[in-house]
Amino acid sequence: MSTFFLLLILLLGFLITFQIAKASEYVGVLKGEKKNFEQHNRINGFLMIVFLVLGLIGVYWCNELFKGRILGESASKHGEEIDKMLYITIAITGVVFVATQILLFWFAYKYQYSEKRKAHYFPHDNRLEVIWTVVPAIALTVLVGFGLFYWFRITGDAPQDAMQIEVTGKQFGWIFRYPGKDGVFGKKYYQNISDKDNNQLGLIWDDAATHDDIVVGNEMYCVVNKPVKLIIGSRDVIHDVGLVYFRQKMDAVPGTPTTMWFVPKFTTDEMKKKLGNPDFEYEISCDQMCGRGHYTMRGIVKVVTEDEYKLWLAKQKPNYASVMQDKAPAVPAGAAPADSTKTTAAIIK
């Protein structure tokens, strides 16, 4: 019913607007077209300057309103560089934005039609053209220079002592693998994947290196101030590991592993205090459209101290161990899934 009324009001609004518009056209004819034109021109010229002033105030006000809600200090070292780049870019583009918008609406207002004015015949001026080719080119060179400097630092090789974690996206969740005591990720092959048999990643049990690999879902632990390198993949479609507070993002592509690394600066607990939010978590958001549950594909990064990490790690049971335990009652030990034929298995390193 309310929908019906809403539509009725809308229709009425249209009708009224239309009648006013029609009437104003008749009034225009009565007033004389020239006078009518001049009046409309003055109103629109005035609105140009109103738009400029209110617009600039609006931009300032919008910034005041939202600047406190855009994440604040970066929680990773790389993020600091990205933030620096952001401020350099905002400074340069901000000046251009304000200057050009002022010129645009000011000119529109100032040079609006007047019977007395003659437009100035000014078809070209090579000096001006050179100025506004060279100046933007220089500004952009500065931006490209800074941008690439930071880009290569961020995408460069991870330090040797970085802790390695394998991240795998699936519809719609995250799976994390730690290499275990041997520090080596065992081989895996996607045809071995079986959620039923508790082998979410398709690990090849014939490879002894898999036996101590730890596989966990949804929560990833890493150590504060210690570089962490993510080896990212996907089981099905393309996902993306988005870490807003660390200012990091990398696609998870099926069949093509990708990597990224960063150094977390604050533990989750420190962030809770810093932001005054006891519910705070570092969230992993999927940033690449992946199907109906895309918006629910949430993971969590727990940044903890070295001691807390060791404690957590000690409590984890390798995937292999739990699989064998599950199987033990039914199948005699040693009857691991036979996949020895798959010698071409994808090797993750």
Next chain:
Amino acid sequence: MSNEATLHGHTEVAIAHGEHHDGHGEHHQTFITKYVFSQDHKMICKQFLITGMIWAIIGGLMSVLFRLQLGYPDAHFKFLEDILGSKWAKGGQIQPEFYYALVTMHGTILVFFVLTGGLSGTFANFLIPLQIGARDMASPFLNMLSYWFFFAASIVMFSSLFLATGPASGGWTSYAPLSALGDANEGSKAGMDYWLIAMALFVVSSLLGGLNYISTILNMRTKGMSMTRLPLTIWAILFTAILGVLSFPVLLSGFILLLFDRHAGTSFYLSDIFLSETGKALSNEGGSAILYQHLFWFLGHPEVYIIILPAMGLVSEVMAVNARKPIFGYMAMVGSLFAITILAFLVWAHHMFVTGLNPFLGSVFVLLTLLIAVPSAIKVFNWLTTLWRGNIRFTPAMLFAIGFVSTFISGGLTGIFLGNSTLDIQLHDTYFVVAHFHIVMGVSGILGMFAGIYHWYPKMYGRYMNNTLAYIHFWVTFVGAYLIFWPMHYEGLAGMPRRYMDYSNWISFNQFGGLNRFISTVAMITFAVQLLFIFNFFYSMFKGRRVMTRNPWGSTTLEWTAPIRPGHGNWPGEIPEVHRWPYDYSKDGREFIPQTEPLGAGESTH
């Protein structure tokens, strides 16, 4: 309102007034040959325009629906279930499959069917023959086919909305493997096949049109119309057509490979896939999901220039006419169009900085991408200088042209953020991207299109649109667009991902609930005002004030020397000869000098 006509009536003396009873080409026309299978470029233009407008309403309505969801994620809108059924809107709440179908179709429709088919199709068809002085296109028949392929594409795309499994829903980019696997996504079932077939038909239409535009511009200019005497509209359309002809085939090849992957068991894009839905691993190995993105963006990026270049052309022309000044730096304008066209082919991978692309390759694309800002800056400063010391008439078209420059600046500057790979790490696939491309491509493109429609409406239909409605339309649209998209930058800076249908469960992104409601409200108002425009357009076609003079805007270009309602063939008798460039406004104390007027004794060329 032809106040301008009165205002500049004294300049009309050179041109004969009166009714024109030229039956040229009009005889023996049946309803079918005149209005349906017409080979007259002016009728084809109107067919493209009206089809585009229908699509714009459908696409806009979709955005209203998903803005309803984004603004009020917890609300139950009973009427939605009544209209859409319980599969798509259970209990009055939009379901995820439907939400993703809506955003996908909104993008596809607006980018391809409105701002490519609708914009280029309309103004290329209308302006090329009229402004270069030709009777029609090089091949009127291919031109007609171009529209009917567009029509067929529209029918197929529209039918997909009614499939039981819904239309395509993998985003307008339709990235594989999501788009390749029906088991991974409801919309990747039959909906994706319809989408691919419709897009293939669309590419055919675009190629037929594009080849025609290029050959007409190069071969059929009237006597005296050298390339440097072409209005900037024609230059812009020429470069647009070249972009389309060179990049659409690559897109088509990408789509064909996708069809093979879907139905022929090939592995172009597929590798190492296990689907939880079926619990089975696929046999495909060795494909590259990234290959699809390369093929897609090789068109996808030029596509944004295919949208914006015609708008730039229309705006340049409208601005010069209504500022009563020559466009500043004509050759620089042509040069920057050319530079943008070349660079458009060399920047596609900036959409792929975080796909695992080699960082060195990424750095090359950063450099080339930011290089595009130089010709863009040249164009902006030239427009500003065109306004400087002009004598500006705020016709509705002129307002839209000024609005275009404003949004093009705003959206162009945020492109400098996104083209910088370092910042793209944080901003990729967030609302910052949504804000950027909507302002620079969506809003600017549509403002340019409106400028064109309001400016050439008298030429198309021999009547004026209602000015008061046009002014309301402009100011609400322009202010609304900024209110909708400006705050989205902040959501993007906060890393808020796009293509989420509900943010309330996210600690990092739930601080924008109020803002999302605000944006949704403004979006609905802005959409409602577009309906006012649609009404004005059709009402004025029959009831608008008649155009009484051939050249109501006091313009120099050739289309205004044709009769008020030109027949098939455009000019009765000889096609006019051209003696000068199209921007002699306020030269030598004269308000404007038509292109057809020979140079006076001792008069300098521009």
